[in-house]
Amino acid sequence: MPEVLQAPLVVEFPFTRSLGPVQSAFLTGLRERVVLGVRTGDGRVLVPPVEYDPVTAEEIGGLVEVAQTGTVTTWAWNHAPRRGQPLATPFAWALVRLDGADTALLHALDAPGPDAVHTGMRVRIRWADERSGAITDIACFEPYDGADQPEPAGHSGEFENPVTGIVAAARLDYTYSPGRAQSAYIHALGDRRMVGERCPSCTKVYVPPRGACPTCGVATSEQVEVGPGGTVTTYCIVNIKAAHTANLDIEVPYVYAHIALDGADLALHGRIGGIPYDQVRMGLRVEAVWTDDSRYPDHYRPNGEPDADYDTYRELL
């Protein structure tokens, strides 16, 4: 069995999220170094504020300014900060109940070590130098035992230019493995061969193989070389240039087709080249075109054979 392949895979996306009125006021407040909570029907103040009472589900919206000092309600020492976390040096995660609030806010607490942290300790907000209206406008909490605790000014919660949305970047890193069947397929592609797998039960040959027959629910295993010729079973004409960088140099219109390689019982798909787009047709006989150094076919082109009879591919549409 050939070596099972692995490759790095990065999934990265910016989520653009709109804010409701309470979230907008809270995050705009952070930008302006003001901390707002919301009052529930029974008079409790929730920080961070939400738009529905977590107990009664009642819609709430009465904003209350709270202090920038508070008390740690629980904590955990993080000696090895991870990517994206608020501080790059060891810190405590902490839930902090700000003075004037009845609930706690999760953030980082900058402290010299775990011995300097305890539940009940007093802390205050350290603001980020640059603030945009996000939870990260709070850089972290820091220990604070001063008596000087300015009273909240009673901000109304109304601001100039309130933020209405956030862009939350997310990145996750993986080591991707396609498993046994697809590794074998990709290895064969490296030799410019197309190798499918046959179902031991129904004898259908799947290309590319995924390791299982979707009809029988059993593992495929016998490897079967297919092609090099194939038949266009159906196609579409693409008129809009893709935004994806891999396709930027492909001129529109072009044809994207389902291609049943000879010996395969499932059509795969690919681009058709070497023929004007408006002359592509069902039954057209094609072959793969490999560009230099390519590990997979760049496109398929007519191979000069007469068109296939409809009955030879009708089951593969």
Next chain:
Amino acid sequence: MTREIAVVAFAQTDHRRTSHDLSEVEMLMPVLHDVLAQTGLKTADIGFTCSGSSDYLAGRAFSFTLALDGVGAWPPISESHVEMDGAWALYEAWTKLLTGDADTALVYSYGKSSPGSVRDVLTRQLDPYYVAPLWPDSVALAALQAQALIDAGDTDEPELAAVAARSREDASANPHAQLRGAVEQGEYVVRPLRTGDCPPIGDGAAAVILAAGDRARELCARPAWIRGIDHRIEAHSLGVRDLTDSPSTRLAAEKAGAFDRPVDTAELHAPFTSQEVVLRKALRLRDDVRVNPSGGALAAHSVMAAGLVRIGEAAARVHRGESDRALAHATSGPCLQQNLVAVLEGDPR
């Protein structure tokens, strides 16, 4: 409720640190074949199929549609999927059988945590406005809960170490478990939680078959009847919750009938030692209840399958005659955010 529904078969893979030699469907298929073979059923005999998984774990979009190849889903079958642990897929299948639309159901789930960093992946399920931008990883959040329990006097580090040791010792008898026997408690990962307080990271899959009424009796010598099942959720924000308690677990247990009579066995989905402390209290488990004879989630924790495994392990004990009334619990989210409780019983012997 007029229809009796039972777990009639259970299968799981070995849970391993990595399964990079297998795609998800390749990992899943042997379990599906195993559970079907136990009952003699074929895919075409199954009335409803429901699965649980998450694309984020392996970074593979629509992985659950590829996994369906292992079921043999063509021609089309009656099928559904939840982006949750398979225990919630089982709940959906149970409701489907209750309606009378189906007499049998196949429930499966799988998780491959090895391709990514599961501590970071799980941050993406958190509140996207106030919490996820801080990337608090799953161990950090569990550690906040553990410290709250220690502060409240509900536990201490030696007691947590004892939970870890007992779980891995029990797992010695479980050939599928990833961590078995004596395991070092190790250094702090996020204090107060040490390596031994945390679940192993691994890949695996599980499947069960549900059947209703006489169909269950035909398929299994001693069906594990689901006497009640319910799931509940805590408030969204961690800072609103009392992290030392789990009112949602207690409520789910009450609705599932768990408090009507004592259980003899409990399979608890507590990925962290400290969470077993919370669950024992919420579920009012007496000292004579056998907790996690399989070793629990501290011995094998294939994310998305571990909750379904709890139901399967509890049911298997009923099948084997080792339990007459068992409780199974599954959780999802940070610090026991969502909780499902099922009560399983065997016919009197």
